[in-house]
Amino acid sequence: MLRSASPELRVVAAAAGTHARERSGTIESLVGSVSDWEALCDIAWTHSVEPHLHRLLVSGDDVSVPSWVRDRLDDDHRAAVRERLYLATELARIVEAFERAAVPIVPFKGPALAQMAYGDVTARQYGDLDFVVRRADLPAVVETFETMGYALERNWSMSVEEIRDDTSVIRPPSEFSFHRASDGTSVEVRWLFGSKHRPVDYGFESLWARRHPVSLFGETVRTLSPEDSLVALVRHGAKHAWGRLGWVSDVARLVHSCAVDWGVTLDRARDAGAERDLLLGLRLVAELTDVEVPASLLGRARASRRVDWLCGRIERRLAANPAMPCYEVSVHERFLFDLLLCTDASTLARMSLGLAFRPTEGDYEWRPLPDDSTRCTTCPGRSASPPTWDANSAAGRRTARRGDDVLPDGEVGPFTPLPSLARSIAMVSESTYATVAALLVTSSLPFYLYGAKIMIDAETVTWNVLVHHLSYIFPGLVLNTVPVVTWMIPRLLQQLNGLSALHAILGLQAYAMLVFALTGIVRIFQAKHQANLYRDPDPDVDLDELHENMSAWRGRLRVGVFGYVLFWFGAWLLGLYRFATGYVLGSGL
Known part of the structure; x- marks a missing residue:
């Protein structure tokens, strides 16, 4: 992996491996090819592997590095070590304060992970402290931090009690950020893991019961168990589309240093819907470090087409822009990872319904709800x-x-009490939902167009091309189908007239043509798969020779796709007309 990347990125990736010092010959060859030392230092900080690069290039004498680079790395490392030592002592003070307040809290990542996985609180790059708390304790958590001089950074309109009880129509945050102005210390507390599209609740009580002790300056602090930490780390990496090599290093060091129970880890990953996240994380560890992972899990990771495709996507992104910060990874990219790593239909349905019926703070700022309507x-x-x-x-x-x-x-x-979905429908105006439905359906069009462009531009349809194509077509279908099923169909009889009937007929006909196209697509896929043309493409093969009915199947595909596009555009244009006349012009939206 990263064979086509720049020498600077490859040195940083090598530094993230657990046995980089033992491969001095290979490392010396890589370092000798570096031409931009400034870029090397910047990439190391961007990917949170500064301590590993310092250990590789400064702590030993077997690698030739310009003196000014050694001095810069050494100065930066000394300053970072002082900050990490201070954060480690602050973590111990916070845990002690919460014990006095009888509020359970579990440190996560930061110094606790550095000590457990690396054996040294300064051997991992971090700049804040992370904790896991129980959602029911949020008011007490805020109060305890405020007594220590921290201020809650509010970037949402709900009260702490509303977030605790989940009684707001607006999607609540899954973490709080605190900041202390006197020393610049930042703290994040969370009660859910994962992204806003695919949050994961591991159950605080079970996490609390399985805590693992680590020693910080002679004091025992209990953090997440190695198995829970591993699942949380791979889910965190997938949430950000693995935008940092340091996250891969964290997983590798944890696997290397701790006696991980892989049966327990796999069970917890399945319970959290993060089994594919685990396979992707272990595949990256195997590709980028020297750490050995269980052969059975690695075999599954390499056999998974989704994991294989996502690994290739990560490699291409890193090679194209190695110094890109993880927060600049696009929302589309992160949503794509969430989508492809889903392990069951129920998770996918929750993601889609959450997008459609649970507005975010950004949505609320764009179009505020009526007074007090965000409350239950x-x-x-x-x-x-x-x-x-x-x-x-x-x-x-x-x-x-x-x-x-x-x-x-x-x-x-x-x-x-009304369930969350019914409560949302009751409190948000009809025009707002009409706007959301129109935007969702319209936003599916770019996905369809780009998915079609991928197939048109491809000289030969390989497996990677097919997966890339479907990664755009499937989100387009989700964006189009969710408002149809959850908003348009339930209102059809209430708004039945000539235009709505025509709208429904066009929409149903579009889906009928899609089903017709699928009867050909599935057969073509089976024939090409049996001939191994996706893995070993041969542009000279005549597809009609693969099966006697191939020409009929291809005809179904063409007619179905053309019909779907034709009826979809008709339904979309008529829907926009109904939206404009019924909500924009009719109600002054």
Whole structure:
């Protein structure tokens, strides 16, 4: 891996390996090919491997490095060591303060991981402290940090209690950031792992019960167990599309230094829906470091086409822009990783529904909801004078008030909180959902067009080309189908007229043509797969000779795709017309 990368990036990647000192001959050859030492230092900091590069180039005498480079690396390392030692002592103080407050907290990454995986709190690059907390304890967590001089950095509109109880229509954050101005220390606490699209709740109680002791300056601090740390690290790396080589090094050092129970690790990864994340992380460790991973898991990682394709994508990104910070990896890239690493349909459905029905803070800033409508109006105690909502149904009009349900005949029924999805639909205006639906369907068009371009530009359709093509087509179908199923179809009978009926017919016909195309696509795929034309493409092969029905299957594919595009554009244009006349011009949206 990284064979086509620059010498500077390859030196940084070699430094991240656990046995770089033992491969001095190879390292000396790599270092001798470096031409831009400034870029080498910048790449090392960008990828969080500064301590490893210092150990490789400065701590030993077997590698020839310009003196000014040694001096710069040594000065930077000394300053970083002082900061890491201070953060390690601060971590011990925070843990002690939370023990006094009887609030459970578990350190994660930072000095705790450095001590457990590297055996030295200064041997890993970090600039803040990370902790895992129980969601129910969030108010107490904020109060305890404030007593230590930290200020909560608010970049959201909800109260801490609303985030704790998940009673807001807006998607709550999964972590808090604290900052202390007196010394510049930053702290992050989280109660969910993973990305906002694919959050993972490992269960705090089980994490707490499995904690692993590490020694910091003679004091015992308990962090995540090696197995929990490994699953959390690979999920964190996948969340950021593995934008840093330092994350690969963390996984490698943890595997190398700790007696990891692989059966337990695999079970926990499956429970968290992160099995493919684990396989991808171990594949990167095997490709980029000297650490041995279990042969069975490595075999599965190499046999997985998704993992193989994502590894190639990571390699191309690193080779093209080795100094790109991880936070500059595009949202599309990170969402693509989340999408391809999903292990089951339910996770994919939750991702899609979350995007469609759980607005973010950015969505709220773009179009604020009515006053106090971000609160759950059916939860007692949420507001002194909570708003009410009205909904028409076949049974008549129901008005939901705090603490009880007033039924159409005046009978007071038991309190039944609305589920999150129904609560969201009730509180957000119809025009807002129409706008979201229109944007989602429209946003699928670039995915379709680029997916088609990939196939048109490819002289030969290899397996990588096919996966690349589907990585755009599938998100396009999701963006198009979610609003159709969850918003348009339920409202069809309520808004039934000539235009809505025509709109429905065009949409259904588009999906019918897609199914028709699939009857040909599946057969063509089976024939080419049996002939091994995806792995070993031969442009001279006549596809019609692969099977006697190949020409008919290809005809189905062409007719189905052309029909889908034709009816989709018709439904899309008619939908935009209905949206403009019904919501923009009709309601002054």
